[in-house]
Amino acid sequence: MLALEIKHLNKEYEHFRLKDVSFQLEKGYIMGFIGANGAGKTTTIKSILNLIRLDSGEIRIFGRDLKQHELELKQVIGSAFGDIDFYTRSRIRTLTNVIKRFYHHWDEDAYNKYLKKFNLNENKKIAELSTGMKVKYSLALALSHGAKILILDEPTSGLDPVARDQLLDIFQELVQDGEISILFSTHITSDLEKCADYITYIDNGQIINSAVKEEFIDTYRLVNGKEEQLHLVQDKLIAYKTNSFGFTGLIHTVDFDPSWDLRSALPNLEEIMIYFSKKESLHV
Numbered sequence: 001m002l003a004l005e006i007k008h009l010n011k012e013y014e015h016f017r018l019k020d021v022s023f024q025l026e027k028g029y030i031m032g033f034i035g036a037n038g039a040g041k042t043t044t045i046k047s048i049l050n051l052i053r054l055d056s057g058e059i060r061i062f063g064r065d066l067k068q069h070e071l072e073l074k075q076v077i078g079s080a081f082g083d084i085d086f087y088t089r090s091r092i093r094t095l096t097n098v099i100k101r102f103y104h105h106w107d108e109d110a111y112n113k114y115l116k117k118f119n120l121n122e123n124k125k126i127a128e129l130s131t132g133m134k135v136k137y138s139l140a141l142a143l144s145h146g147a148k149i150l151i152l153d154e155p156t157s158g159l160d161p162v163a164r165d166q167l168l169d170i171f172q173e174l175v176q177d178g179e180i181s182i183l184f185s186t187h188i189t190s191d192l193e194k195c196a197d198y199i200t201y202i203d204n205g206q207i208i209n210s211a212v213k214e215e216f217i218d219t220y221r222l223v224n225g226k227e228e229q230l231h232l233v234q235d236k237l238i239a240y241k242t243n244s245f246g247f248t249g250l251i252h253t254v255d256f257d258p259s260w261d262l263r264s265a266l267p268n269l270e271e272i273m274i275y276f277s278k279k280e281s282l283h284v
């Protein structure tokens with residue numbers, strides 16, 4: 001079953017356009033939504049949460065149209081924004097008492113369980129929480145109102161490596177029984193190496209690729225060759241760099257011909273992002 005289905009989203013700002021964004025997430029899995037600064041991650045996520053008005057497109061959650069069933073679907077959506085500061089002078093207890101009234105299936109026992117698990121003290125003011133604690137508080141709220149899909153915008157940004165690792169472990173634990181699905185955006189590729197089942201890559205408002213992580217990486221090869229070999233492959237490369245030893249370039253696996261006398265290797269996610277951003281600068 002699909003937890004999330006995004007079809008042909010379009011949104012135009014003065015200097016930016018989300019172009020025909022489509023992808024889907026199977027129930028019970030984690031999808032990393034990756035892209036450089038300004039690529040359109042937050043705009044897409046805000047669309048999924050119905051926080052911005054789209055020019056066109058369709059969003060379905062557990063098979064139901066978000067526009068038609070917004071109120072019911074909001075009960076099963078949990079969200080967290082890495083850098084948001086809300087009601088900073090309120091204590092956790094006060095804020096929770098306001099928020100929980102919006103949810104039909106609020107589970108106080110689950111809430112207390114997550115406060116304990118995440119080491120959150122209800123007497124603390126929001127302003128006193130570290131970035132990681134704020135994300136954990138958002139997760140505790142989401143899980144206590146029975147959220148089945150978590151839409152998280154850069155939840156790991158601003159976290160130190162230990163806090164980040166802890167949060168990624170929590171994500172993996174949450175999807176274990178197959179009931180919860182997670183979409184989280186990031187530009188930290190090591191987050192994805194660790195815990196994403198699927199990767200969706202957005203570049204300049206367009207989805208470049210969306211697939212199971214291993215398939216995603218396997219779509220590309222890094223090739224190395226001598227400078228005089230560059231002309232053989234140059235027009236097939238997504239982008240390339242030259243140095244005193246020759247060149248290194250990124251190519252679609254389908255375009256790679258093993259009979260070429262070139263070394264090839266699987267790229268990592270960071271290399272894929274770097275070469276795609278180089279491609280953009282080649283075209284400006």
Ligand SMILES: Nc1ncnc2c1ncn2[C@@H]1O[C@H](COP(=O)(O)OP(=O)(O)OP(=O)(O)O)[C@@H](O)[C@H]1O
Nearest residue numbers: 013014016035036037038039040041042043044187
């Ligand atoms: N309300 C708005 N009005 C006009 N332009 C906007 C608005 N919101 C976002 N943009 C522009 O849309 C583009 C995409 O922004 P978005 O926040 O979706 O990117 P992002 O991938 O989340 O980036 P980052 O990693 O830096 O958070 C940017 O160029 C941004 O300036």
